Amino acid sequence: MKKLFIAILIALPCAAFSQTAQHLKVSEQFLEVSGARTAFxxxxxxxxQTQTGAVPQEHRExxxxxxxxxxxxxxxxDVLKPKMAKLYADEFSEQELKDLIAFYSSSTGKKYASKVSVLTTKGMQMGQAAVQEHRDExxxxxxKAFGQ
Structure with a gap:
């Protein structure tokens, strides 16, 4: 019985590690099908482009x-992909990632993945325009808040 207990204690970390490795593998699959490379x-x-605009013309090149x-x-x-996979694996269960993979593999998911960068950019522009429009206020x- 004691040997069985020791064998189980030794096997548990290995099982947990392989589950984590599988979870990370699924997370990497999600990154691929979701268009993360293109979005990144x-x-x-x-x-x-934003940073370049702040650099004097003669130094831009x-x-x-x-x-x-x-x-x-x-x-x-490619350098950050393992860290990004861990980030998603920390936030989503393996099953949730599989569900996301199924969505992003669908025609609607593919369309969303192709549009997300444009939508994000347009959303940021709308936010900047709203702040700019009411900058004086x-x-x-x-x-008033800082007493000046």
């Missing part, structure tokens, strides 16, 4: 070159 690349390109080199090394989908509210 779109966000990176948008960030780069060098800035873009350095940023692309840095991002290729540290901030690209926001400025007054801030001045």
């Amino acid at each position: 690349d779109d966000v990176v390109n948008s960030m780069l 060098k800035f873009i070159s350095v940023m692309k080199e840095f991002m290729a090394k540290y901030f690209n989908y 926001l400025t007054q509210m801030m001045q």
Whole structure:
């Protein structure tokens, strides 16, 4: 009986590890079918465009070159994919990820995946426009709040 108990204690961490590995594998499958690579690349390109706009014209070409080199090394989908898979595995059960995979494999899911970057960008633009439209009121509210 004691040997059986010890065998179970030894086997449990292995079983838990394989379940975690399977969970992460399903999470990576979700990332692939959901269009995460395209969405990630779109966000990176948008960030780069935004940052580039703040750089004086005469330095933009060098800035873009350095940023692309840095991002290729540290901030690209392939480098961050394992961390992203863990992030999703932490938030969704294996079954939930399988359900999401089924959705993103459907025609509606594929359409959504192809539109999510555009929708996100347009949503951000709407938010920025709303703030810009009422900037004076926001400025007054801030001045009042900070006593200026």
